[in-house]
Amino acid sequence: MGGLIRAAIERPVAVLALVLLAVLFGVVAIRDIPIQMSPDIEKPILEVRVNWPGASPEDIDREVVTRLESELASLNGVEELQSRSSFGRSRITLTYNVKQDMDKALVLLLSKLSAVNDLPDDAQTPRVRTSNSDDSPIARLALVAKDGNEVNLEALGSFLETNIVDPLGRIEGVAEVGFNGGGRQEMRVVIDPAKLIQYKLTLTEVINALRSSSSMMSVGMITEGKRSYAVRTESANYTPETAGRIVLRTDVSPSGTIVPILLSNVASVDLRVQKRTSFRRLNGKEAIIINALREQGTNVVTTMQRLREEIALLNKTELLPRGLELNLVYDETKYIESAIDLVQQNIWIGGLLALFILLLFLRSLLPAAIIFVAIPVSVIGTFVAIAGLGLSINVISLAGLAFAVGMVVDASIVSLENIFRLRQRGMKAQNAAYLGARQVWAPILGSALTTVLVFVPILMLDLPVGQLFRDIGIAISVAVLISVVVSVTVIPALASRLLAGAGNKYERLPSIPGIDHVARYISNLILRYVRVTIKHGYVGAFVVVAILLSAGFASYRFAPQLDYLPDGNANFxxxxxxxxxxxxxxxxxxxxxxxxxxxxxxxxxxxxxxxxxxxxxxxxxxxxxxxxxxxxxxxxxxxxxxxxxxxxxxxxxxxxxxxxxxxSLFGRSVGGSRSIRVDVSGDDRADIMPVALALNQALEAKFTRRDGNQLRVIPSLSSGAPQIRITPDLTALARAGVTVRELSSAVDIFNDGANVIEVPIDGNLIDMVLSGKDAQNMSADELNTIPIVTRSGNIIRLEQLAKIEIVSSPGNINRLAGKQSLS
Incomplete structure (x- = not known):
């Protein structure tokens, strides 16, 4: 180490060049490091989601979830398997151990899902989602009508996707844009049962004809001379008129001519907006909610600036002529910039306070200025390490730098104080700089390594808490290690030049009345204590024990409430x-x-x-x-x-x-929550219900709402939601020549409408829905009269072919490790 110190003293220009390079690289790194609220957190969680429109929770649990869970239960590394089935959709959550390679886990999960081929035909393909800190939107927007304008927002589905969502999604740094509202168009085919009887058509024949009417596929190549042609079959661009000309069947008339039966002969076709599934309002006005998620590793501040510019452009060009307005209702950068400004302010204040203390003790501007150099060099140099390790500038890492401001001057103070002491004794500046730094480099390095080693367990921890606080550990450790290098290179080099004046001017420092008197009193008190403890060892032991007991009592008495992260004062x-x-x-x-x-x-x-x-x-x-x-x-x-x-x-x-x-400012995916989950699981809901009811009553008595507690049971403890159960009469179906599937299909069509196929309209694929005249407005009593058209051309009421009863059914079904559960 002595050679390094001497080289720094003899080559001050080289030291200055290295300092300027460190600062330059740090400034460049700051421009490229992503800026965000919190570190990127990757949780060992994968979700499988399956939608089955119109299916009850019981059907989804039986036909989808149990089949998927039986296949996924054998995956390696899965610690917990949960599922939730609700009306029309299901979600299976796989929680892995913290050391699991999530990329490999994702590949294995997709492989398992591809092996499941017995899901219901109407169920959509399973989708897989990861769980990390990027799941929280960086911005929420609301599309509303401007004051004085009446606009049907539910009819804007296609316009919304093409003119708003797509441009927002193309912004650099935006990974995904989702929206809630704005119904899409659908092609509604309204069947007339009387016409079906007239033409002796069944619903099955109509459905098969519609599904076979649209086909888009490549069918090979044709080579002719020097040219090769790709061959492709493609259905026509649909309109209600062209759809009405779809041929359902061809008959032969008595004269021998072929007579096609068209869709328009038995049904009417029109375009309409899909059935509304939600209502959304912002300050009393109808609204469409839009969420923007960022790409991992992007600068949130820069991305939001681009997003704001795009919003202003859309409001001016696309939305103003339609009487619409896109408002930014949540902007994460508002909190990021506030937090960063606060931490930066703390860094400046901390640095200035450190300079003040140095002036107070050293009583000389030059020595204080020499030490103050360590602060910007160490802090700015730390950004190079942050960029090199692929980390981000966030509240956690900046808090680490704020803590480090007071720590990075410690090594420089020890080094310069020793140099200053030797200089006061009359030693030449260069000799004092060399000898002073060489005498203390070992304890300086030991002290720094002690600080760094404290953070080693956090750096090696794979849990989310390790990922969260890794940034603060790296920021402090790197800043402290840089300060060690500064203390044995920059400080001696500057001291050998700036303290090279007359030595006697440092022999007597200016006095500060009052402060010096108090300082001498404290110094003498410490010296007397040291003399007593050296002479009487039991006194020192007594003082040590007293301090330890006092510290323990104070820690117990004044310890703050434990929490994972503070919520902060988010304005929401x-x-x-x-x-x-x-x-x-x-x-x-x-x-x-x-x-x-x-x-x-x-x-x-x-x-x-x-x-x-x-x-x-x-x-x-x-x-x-x-x-x-x-x-x-x-x-x-x-x-x-x-x-x-x-x-x-x-x-x-x-x-x-x-x-x-x-x-919470940090978001649910980072900050977690203060909730405690208690699971009650068993083979059947009826078995676990009494236990869950008793537990709920006990918890409500212990954690009252009056004290600010909130208790929620998932799913509900109620007996269930009312459900109309239709049980086919197999004998009656056989006599009528109707299958169970045809019966179910007829109920689906005449009750709520059934999606038959996607058809191309104006370059987009929309659903073709087959329904009866009163679909979406049918009452429970009218369900009995649903017409079932037989192959012989007769109409039979539903109540003649099945038993219809109202029963209670759970609105949601949760499973934990394959068993039904309540949480």
Whole structure:
């Protein structure tokens, strides 16, 4: 080490060049390092999602989930297998051990899914999603009609995808853009049963004809001379008129001519918007909610700047002529920039305070300035390591740098203080710089390595907490190690030049009245204590034990509440509304409107003294089975006061419950939650229900809502949602010549409409839906009269072929390790 110190003193220009290079590389690295709120967190979780439109939770659990779980249960490294089946969709969650190679796990999962080939025909292909910190949107947007304009947002599905979602998705740094609302078009084919009888057609024949009418496929190549031609069959571009000319069957007339039976002979065809599945409002106005997710490793601040520019362009070009407006209702960079500014401010303040303390003790500007150089060199140099390791600038890493500001000067202070001491004794500047740095380099390095070794367990931890706090460990460790190099190179080189003046001017430092008196008193007190402990060893032992006991008591008495991460003061409260199972979407909408009615005065008229704060934005999304809502405050410091504003009106609705909490700055995928999950599982729901009810009552008594606790059971403890069960009479079906599948298909068509095929219209594929005249508006009593057309050309009512009864059925079915569960 002595050679390095001497080389630095003898070649100050080289040292200056290295310092400038470190600063230059650091500045360049800052420009390229991704800036985001928190580090990238990859959780060992994979999700498999399967949609089966129109299927009940029981059917999805039996026909989809159990089959997939039996195949996936043999995957290596899976610690927990959970599933949730609800109306029309299912989700299977696989939690792996923390050391699992997730890329390999994903490949094996996809291989297992490809081997499952016995799923229902109407079930969609399973989709796989990963779970990481990029799942949280960096921006939420709302498309609303401008004041004074009446626009049907539900008819904007195709326009939304083509003119808004696609341009936003092409922005550099945006990985995915999703939206909620804006129904897509569908081609509705309304069947007339009387016409089917007239032409002696069955629904099966109609469905088969429609499915065979559209085909787009490559059918090989033709080589002719010097040219090769690709051969492709492609159906025509559909319109209601061309669809009406689809031939369902050909008959031979008495005169011997072939007579085609067209779709228009037995049905009417039109284009319409799909059935509405949710309601969304922003400050009382109908809205379409759009979410933007970022690509991993991109700069959130830069991406959001591009996103804002694109929003301004869309508002000016595409939306203004239509009376629409796209509003940015959530912007993650607002919190990122605020947090970064705060940490940067702390770094500057910390640096200036460190300089003040140095001046207070050294009483000389030059020595203090020499030490102060260590702060920017160490901090800026750390950004080179952050960039090289593929990390990001975030609140965690910047907090580490803020901590490191006070630590990086320690090594330089020890080095320069020793050099300064030798200089005060009259030693030449160069000799003092060399000898002073050489005498203390070993304890400086030992102290730094001790600090670095503290973070080694965190750096080696694969859990999400290890990924989260790895940034702070790396930031502090790198900054401290750089400060060691600075203390034995930069500090001696500067000291040998800047302290080369007359030695006697450092022999007597200026005095500060009062402060020096207190300092001498404390110094003498410490010296007396040292003398006593050297003379009487039991005194030192007593003091050590007393300090340890006092520290232990203080830690126990004043320890703060434990938490994974602080929530921060995010200006947003989010709540879920749980409605009784079986409630329709219209009834759920009315419940959500009660919350909107309570919040409306706070965004329209402001607030009163002593009342809740004014609301900046309020939104809700209501769907069949529940709703969720959120609000932000004009005064961010009082946003938590809006919790009771949103919850109180739901308390008045029998059977409904609301769960509202202030959102975390770090997001659910990083910060987790304060919830504790208790699972009750068994072979059958009826077996676990009594245990779950008893546990729920005990927890409600222990963790009361009055104390701010919230208790939620998933799925609900209710007996279930009402379900109409149709049990085919096999004997009656056989006499009528109708199969069970044909019966089910007829009920699907005349009740809600059945998707038959996707057809091309104007370059897009839309659903062709086959339905009866009163589909989507049928009551439970009218279900008995659904017409079943037989092959002989007769119509039989549904009640003549099946037993129809109303039963109770669970609205959701959860499984844990293959067994039904309640959480």
């Amino acid at each position: 409260v989010f709540g879920r509304i749980i409605v009784p199972e079986g409630y329709s979407i219209d009834e759920t909408l009315q419940i959500a409107e009660k919350m909107e009615t309570a919040a409306r005065p706070l965004w329209e008229g402001g607030t009163e003294i002593g009342g809740p704060p004014a609301i900046e934005r309020f939104f809700f999304v209501a769907y069949s089975g529940g709703a969720f809502a959120g609000a932000s405050s004009v005064d961010p410091s009082r946003v938590s006061d809006l919790r009771m504003v949103l919850m109180r009106p739901i308390f008045e609705v029998p059977g409904a419950r609301a769960f509202v909490r202030q959102a």
